[in-house]
Amino acid sequence: MKPQNLIYTFVSYASHYDTPWGHGTAVEGVERTAKLAHAYNIPVTWIVNRGSIPVLGEQIRKWHAEYGDDVILQCPFFMEDAKMSKEELKAWLEADWLLVQEAFPWATTKIAGRGKIYNEVIEVLEELDFQGMWGYCWEQVWWDGITHKGIPWGTWYVDSQRYKVPHQGKGKVVACEWTARDLHLTYHTGSPVIYSTDPNDVLRAGLCTGEDITYWKLMFDEYLENTDHNDQVFFLQQQEAHEMEFTERFAVFPASHVEACEGMLDRFFAYISQFEVTLTTLPKALASYHERNPITAPVYMLTKDKPIRPEVNEYTMTLGGVATGPWPDTFLYYDNQCQMVFVKGESTPRLLRNYVGQWNMNEMFQEDIPNLFVTKYERTDDRIELVYEIGNWKPIPLGIVYWDDLHEYEIDTCSEVDEAKIIKNELVFLRFNLTGDKKSIRLILRKKQ
Numbered sequence: 001m002k003p004q005n006l007i008y009t010f011v012s013y014a015s016h017y018d019t020p021w022g023h024g025t026a027v028e029g030v031e032r033t034a035k036l037a038h039a040y041n042i043p044v045t046w047i048v049n050r051g052s053i054p055v056l057g058e059q060i061r062k063w064h065a066e067y068g069d070d071v072i073l074q075c076p077f078f079m080e081d082a083k084m085s086k087e088e089l090k091a092w093l094e095a096d097w098l099l100v101q102e103a104f105p106w107a108t109t110k111i112a113g114r115g116k117i118y119n120e121v122i123e124v125l126e127e128l129d130f131q132g133m134w135g136y137c138w139e140q141v142w143w144d145g146i147t148h149k150g151i152p153w154g155t156w157y158v159d160s161q162r163y164k165v166p167h168q169g170k171g172k173v174v175a176c177e178w179t180a181r182d183l184h185l186t187y188h189t190g191s192p193v194i195y196s197t198d199p200n201d202v203l204r205a206g207l208c209t210g211e212d213i214t215y216w217k218l219m220f221d222e223y224l225e226n227t228d229h230n231d232q233v234f235f236l237q238q239q240e241a242h243e244m245e246f247t248e249r250f251a252v253f254p255a256s257h258v259e260a261c262e263g264m265l266d267r268f269f270a271y272i273s274q275f276e277v278t279l280t281t282l283p284k285a286l287a288s289y290h291e292r293n294p295i296t297a298p299v300y301m302l303t304k305d306k307p308i309r310p311e312v313n314e315y316t317m318t319l320g321g322v323a324t325g326p327w328p329d330t331f332l333y334y335d336n337q338c339q340m341v342f343v344k345g346e347s348t349p350r351l352l353r354n355y356v357g358q359w360n361m362n363e364m365f366q367e368d369i370p371n372l373f374v375t376k377y378e379r380t381d382d383r384i385e386l387v388y389e390i391g392n393w394k395p396i397p398l399g400i401v402y403w404d405d406l407h408e409y410e411i412d413t414c415s416e417v418d419e420a421k422i423i424k425n426e427l428v429f430l431r432f433n434l435t436g437d438k439k440s441i442r443l444i445l446r447k448k449q
Contacts, residue, residue, distance in 0.1 A: 244258055
């Protein structure tokens with residue numbers, strides 16, 4: 001493992017609300033959340049708005065000086081607040097960012113946050129030189145009014161004309177997720193809300209309790225293990241401050257849930273602090289992403305099943321129940337052209353999302369998979385040779401995987417691919433593009449000397 005390659009950021013919604021479920025700024029929840037994180041020297045990134053800035057300004061400035069806390073700006077809803085007017089949204093964001101600058105002069109990396117995202121939102125952010133947009137939800141449909149199925153997980157440059165698709169070059173705005181998901185169980189069950197790092201969601205699902213966070217530990221370990229073959233693995237966790245208090249202002253969840261979430265976060269912060277991971281704020285993480293990556297960085301994640309299942313209750317049955325598995329080992333990948341999912345033993349992807357030339361943001365970008373033929377497979381004492389062939393097929397990005405115990409092997413040669421990479425000594429991943437012509441790929445693995 002390369003634990004320094006795991007970038008951990010903790011984000012907390014700390015905005016002013018005037019809604020049926022809460023009024024004002026959750027000061028008690030903010031202070032409870034800060035105390036938990038700061039006990040382990042974890043800086044918090046606070047999502048603020050015009051109502052919470054004057055309430056929390058002094059405290060956040062103090063925490064910035066002591067622990068490195070930072071802020072991002074809650075973006076107004078394009079439809080509900082800005083009435084679908086780009087001009088109104090832009091004026092609102094300009095005015096609110098001036099408030100941020102006045103209260104927090106050290107906040108120089110401009111990041112907005114909100115789950116309901118449209119092309120117009122990203123366009124306005126680009127015009128105002130924002131560098132990031134927090135709030136994307138991988139595989140999510142309907143929940144909280146957010147349907148993002150089709151997007152990559154994690155962190156990527158977003159195309160302002162196609163808000164669910166990676167930019168083909170170096171975009172101006174980096175997209176990042178609301179909170180990290182269990183990639184393996186989310187994919188196999190279709191339940192991204194349940195299998196996540198959100199404290200209330202895993203509590204209600206029975207995956208974690210205030211005393212037992214084994215499930216979270218297993219998920220974090222999986223991300224950590226994938227630092228071997230990724231320059232950066234982003235693990236972003238978020239908890240709303242208004243869900244960390246039970247007061248007259250906010251009683252979103254009962255007091256017992258607040259106490260349980262407090263216990264979960266305390267135990268999780270203690271666990272991750274054992275590793276030499278990079279603990280930072282979201283603005284610093286995204287500023288680093290801009291500096292390091294000329295295009296969306298490819299991400300390679302080998303994932304496995306976990307021996308913990310949710311309870312059958314009202315919450316988990318909301319969307320029709322949760323499949324229980326067990327599920328085979330799975331390799332997930334994305335870059336700026338595609339997203340692919342491979343199940344152990346299968347050479348071609350179970351899921352291929354093609355981002356090239358896609359314009360309908362109501363689509364999920366899924367492609368049919370061409371037939372793959374293995375026309376040669378030869379194994380000797382010191383080498384493995386395979387020849388893969390694909391017939392005429394329309395131009396699409398694609399990849400194939402060879403699964404095997406590869407501890408003693410290295411890649412000798414591989415023809416006609418853009419990349420050949422061994423992942424965790426369990427598979428070889430081959431990345432290439434089809435052009436419409438027939439494709440032949442020759443892979444030779446040789447035992448290490």
